[in-house]
Amino acid sequence: MNRHWGSVLAVAVVLGATPAAAAPAPRVSATGHDIVTTKIADGIYQFMTVRDAYVRQLNSVAIEMQRDVLVFDTNTRPSTARLILQEIRKLTNKPVRYVVNSHWHPDHWSGNEVYADSFPELEIIATRKTLEFMQNVAPNWPAKFRGELAQRRAALEKEIATGKQDDGSVLTADQRSRDEADVRDYASFVDEATTLRRVYPTLTYDVELVLEHGGREIQLISTTGDAEGTTVLYLPHEKVLVTGDAISYPIPYITPPPTRQAEALGRLAELDADIIIPGHGPAFRDKSFLELERSLLVSVTKSVREALRNGAQTLDEVQKSVTADDLRVQFTHDDPDLDARYRDRVRVLVKLAAREARDGQDLP
Amino acid sequence: MCARRATRLCAWALAALSVAISSTSCADTVTTRQRTVTQVANGVYVIRHRDSPDGNVNGNTAVIIGEQRVLVVDSCFQLSAAADDIAQIQRWTKKPVAFLLITHWHNDHNMGSGLYKAAYPDLEVVSHSTTKRDMYRTPVTPSRFEQQIATRERQLASGRDANGKPLTASDSVALRQKIAGKKQVLAELHDFVYQAPTLTFEHELDVDLGGREVQLLHLGRGPTSGDAMAFLPRERVLIAGDLVTHPILFTYDGYPSEWVTTLDRLLELAPTTVVPGHGEVLHGVEYLRLCHDYLANAVDQVAGQLRQQTATIENPSLDAVRKGVDLAAFRARFGGSDSDNLEAFDDANEALIRVVYHEAMHNQ
Numbered sequence: 001m002n003r004h005w006g007s008v009l010a011v012a013v014v015l016g017a018t019p020a021a022a023a024p025a026p027r028v029s030a031t032g033h034d035i036v037t038t039k040i041a042d043g044i045y046q047f048m049t050v051r052d053a054y055v056r057q058l059n060s061v062a063i064e065m066q067r068d069v070l071v072f073d074t075n076t077r078p079s080t081a082r083l084i085l086q087e088i089r090k091l092t093n094k095p096v097r098y099v100v101n102s103h104w105h106p107d108h109w110s111g112n113e114v115y116a117d118s119f120p121e122l123e124i125i126a127t128r129k130t131l132e133f134m135q136n137v138a139p140n141w142p143a144k145f146r147g148e149l150a151q152r153r154a155a156l157e158k159e160i161a162t163g164k165q166d167d168g169s170v171l172t173a174d175q176r177s178r179d180e181a182d183v184r185d186y187a188s189f190v191d192e193a194t195t196l197r198r199v200y201p202t203l204t205y206d207v208e209l210v211l212e213h214g215g216r217e218i219q220l221i222s223t224t225g226d227a228e229g230t231t232v233l234y235l236p237h238e239k240v241l242v243t244g245d246a247i248s249y250p251i252p253y254i255t256p257p258p259t260r261q262a263e264a265l266g267r268l269a270e271l272d273a274d275i276i277i278p279g280h281g282p283a284f285r286d287k288s289f290l291e292l293e294r295s296l297l298v299s300v301t302k303s304v305r306e307a308l309r310n311g312a313q314t315l316d317e318v319q320k321s322v323t324a325d326d327l328r329v330q331f332t333h334d335d336p337d338l339d340a341r342y343r344d345r346v347r348v349l350v351k352l353a354a355r356e357a358r359d360g361q362d363l364p
Numbered sequence: 365m366c367a368r369r370a371t372r373l374c375a376w377a378l379a380a381l382s383v384a385i386s387s388t389s390c391a392d393t394v395t396t397r398q399r400t401v402t403q404v405a406n407g408v409y410v411i412r413h414r415d416s417p418d419g420n421v422n423g424n425t426a427v428i429i430g431e432q433r434v435l436v437v438d439s440c441f442q443l444s445a446a447a448d449d450i451a452q453i454q455r456w457t458k459k460p461v462a463f464l465l466i467t468h469w470h471n472d473h474n475m476g477s478g479l480y481k482a483a484y485p486d487l488e489v490v491s492h493s494t495t496k497r498d499m500y501r502t503p504v505t506p507s508r509f510e511q512q513i514a515t516r517e518r519q520l521a522s523g524r525d526a527n528g529k530p531l532t533a534s535d536s537v538a539l540r541q542k543i544a545g546k547k548q549v550l551a552e553l554h555d556f557v558y559q560a561p562t563l564t565f566e567h568e569l570d571v572d573l574g575g576r577e578v579q580l581l582h583l584g585r586g587p588t589s590g591d592a593m594a595f596l597p598r599e600r601v602l603i604a605g606d607l608v609t610h611p612i613l614f615t616y617d618g619y620p621s622e623w624v625t626t627l628d629r630l631l632e633l634a635p636t637t638v639v640p641g642h643g644e645v646l647h648g649v650e651y652l653r654l655c656h657d658y659l660a661n662a663v664d665q666v667a668g669q670l671r672q673q674t675a676t677i678e679n680p681s682l683d684a685v686r687k688g689v690d691l692a693a694f695r696a697r698f699g700g701s702d703s704d705n706l707e708a709f710d711d712a713n714e715a716l717i718r719v720v721y722h723e724a725m726h727n728q
Binding site: 067068097120121123128131200201202203204205206207208209210211212213 | 432460485488561565569570572
């Protein structure tokens with residue numbers, strides 16, 4: 001099960017030169033979730049939830065203005081959002097006036113109710129597309145999360161019964177207690193996720209929204225991240241770019257169609273930004289990870305087209321020939337767990353690239 | 365019913381009820397001597413302002429009250445009128461005005477914005493991105509009015525107009541009135557604070573006022589490059605800005621060929637109520653269609669003349685083109701039998717042919 005996270009944190013430390021500022025010690029929440037607060041610039045703070053249910057290194061960003069505060073993304077569940085709001089309260093007593101939801105995936109807006117309940121003047125901003133996806137998809141989530149919990153419980157029971165993990169290795173006592181803790185955490189997440197109040201965006205736009213508010217210029221730009229209609233936030237004066245999952249670390253999330261995500265990253269690369277805060281992972285001081293993510297998308301889509309033109313007949317065949325192994329070490333630093341995730345993700349990317357190259361038709 | 369008597373009746377009703385609910389349309393005029401308030405749907409009001417003492421017009425203001433917050437469209441020209449509007453809104457509701465949409469950069473629609481910001485510090489002033497740019501390029505300052513007054517006082521003293529023509533007795537009376545009116549406006553302008561838009565969008569911004577959705581739309585260029593409107597999809601009320609003005613279309617500037625296609629899109633919204641930038645509230649789309657057909661006719665006729673005349677001359681002059689354009693069929697449809705309206709139509713019509721001609725020549 002989730003064996004790799006100790007290693008991921010190690011990698012983050014190895015890349016210590018990359019984060020924008022030295023991170024203080026994580027704050028451990030009552031539920032065991034660590035929040036790392038990083039000051040990015042004057043009045044700009046990154047709150048990284050190190051782990052929470054199925055997500056890791058998830059970012060929320062607060063931007064303090066003259067009279068109030070803007071919060072970018074509201075996490076996986078209300079209790080985590082509440083924890084981040086407590087952290088914000090330690091930094092300023094100004095009210096939160098704006099929440100931005102970068103996209104519809106549940107780990108980016110499931111704490112909206114915390115801000116809506118605390119601040120009656122709150123406006124929640126997203127793209128029109130994001131609002132529509134939220135409305136179309138969220139009603140299905142309680143059933144989906146319950147189903148996933150049942151699967152996780154079954155997998156845990158199976159490894160306890162057999163004494164072996166799903167890869168056949170022996171289940172140690174340590175690993176067992178970690179896996180049990182994971183399932184407990186996921187169950188508590190499902191409890192919240194199935195009972196929370198879904199608060200939807202109140203201010204939706206289509207292409208670009210520029211907010212001049214409280215001494216800052218805040219540009220909200222619609223782009224393709226790992227979801228259509230993703231909002232990235234750009235502060236042209238502070239040269240800070242907050243990307244949602246248009247960029248995610250350590251292994252990028254991918255959405256169909258991959259060429260659109262690659263083009264979007266190309267446009268983000270043109271923005272004059274000194275600091276980039278991704279949807280997941282530490283803040284970057286340069287564009288090297290953005291470029292790395294883009295090269296992965298560009299290189300895989302190109303190789304998939306070549307494989308198709310050379311007569312590949314099945315998806316499996318294309319997946320075997322296109323592995324993007326030349327870029328792997330730059331993402332994984334040879335960490336075996338990350339290697340496994342990288343290979344899985346590239347297989348998904350190959351499938352999506354083949355689908356796009358064949359105008360929506362999947363290969364057999 | 366004569367228009368002037370109708371407005372007096374309206375004023376009486378207004379004094380008695382504070383809100384006049386008008387359902388029938390009476391003959392409208394290009395001059396407005398009374399402030400009238402019309403309720404067009406539950407919680408949706410339109411304020412029509414009397415003309416400013418210097419003869420300048422004041423754009424209509426619309427007020428949309430949601431369960432949580434209020435959106436206002438346009439803040440008119442005269443500061444005392446905007447102050448009256450704010451006082452009126454505060455009698456209607458304790459809810460804050462959260463958004464003020466500026467439909468376009470013309471100052472008869474946005475001079476009062478600073479008063480709104482002072483009354484509602486959390487207000488966002490919303491506009492299309494080019495409206496913000498154009499407002500910034502054409503700021504109204506007290507000194508502009510001071511210069512205008514000084515010029516007219518010099519004319520009065522010398523007894524000659526701007527072209528050196530001697531002033532008649534009635535010219536002098538009119539000039540004195542104009543100077544007095546300008547001074548009155550200038551006295552108000554000493555409190556003027558320039559308020560730029562703080563939230564700009566490109567095509568669409570949807571606002572949830574609490575139980576009430578308002579779509580802020582830019583559906584293409586019309587009299588300006590950033591024409592924005594507010595549409596209430598449930599009530600089918602369209603607040604059109606100067607894309608539609610009543611009883612005469614203000615065609616002194618703009619992009620007439622694109623204005624036609626923009627009006628096509630307004631018609632596609634199928635509004636049941638159209639609130640023009642100036643003039644009375646309109647029921648149905650009959651007038652909207654008239655504006656569309658009038659502009660389309662002007663564009664077609666000028667294009668036809670240019671095609672015909674360029675066969676023999678390289679650059680046909682405006683005068684030559686004008687001779688071949690006949691829009692008299694629209695004169696009575698806009699102006700009715702009111703001599704002021706007919707005079708206003710003739711003036712605007714002459715301007716329209718010029719604007720269409722220059723647009724066509726530029727596009728060539």
